[in-house]
Amino acid sequence: MIARRRAPGKLPIMTPSAPQGFNDALERWNERFSQPGYLFGLEPNAFLVKQSERLRPRSRVLCVADGEGRNSTWLAAQGHEVTAFDLSPVAVQKARALAAERGLSIDYHVAGTDTWDWAAEQYDAVAAIFIQFAPPAQRPALFAGMWRALKPGGLLLIQGYAPKQLEYGTGGPGRLDHLYTADLLRELLPQAQWLELAEHEAVLAEGSGHRGRSALIDAVARKA
């Protein structure tokens, strides 16, 4: 079923009905992305840039919950073959426009993580950059899906907020049960070979959405 919503000052946007339990999230993210500019900026995530040195040329990469396209467009500009999806059609529309402006071809989709087809062994890398919307009960299925989608030898690149982020309040879901620890990630991905798994602090300047001192966790998991 298709519903129509009007973003302020914009043409009506076709919005797919939200999967069960995500109605609030869909509205909230559409509204945030309907503001002028780019909520998390136009520059790619610095962790992703650094870790992408591990990728072979022309890797197949999936960007999960990619938002307005800052990461997918950067990866495609490096020559990778990129597929990306996000729950918010407003965000995906902006990402598509950004890719067109930059002359890049990216396979974009509007989808939630619970409806995405996590077909096995499709990607050399899966980028999961600040995707902490999943409550604890839904996290195992999400991580199992991302893991399944990796080819043998593929890399899952994760950056998220760690529990201390609640003290900083400079971005993220603001709920302890959505934040990651190294132990939690080890538990979610018991088969992983960890190339990186570290909690640390840094000052982020990613648009207005992630700004200031932040408690982060960086993880790179390799599928054997």
Ligand SMILES: C[S@@+](CC[C@H](N)C(=O)[O-])C[C@H]1O[C@@H](n2cnc3c(N)ncnc32)[C@H](O)[C@@H]1O
């Ligand atoms: C903090 S933003 C990060 C966006 C992007 N990864 C980045 O780093 O710029 C979280 C993103 O998750 C998306 N999202 C929220 N719930 C989702 C779901 N169930 N499935 C897919 N995407 C979702 C939001 O629309 C938003 O774009």
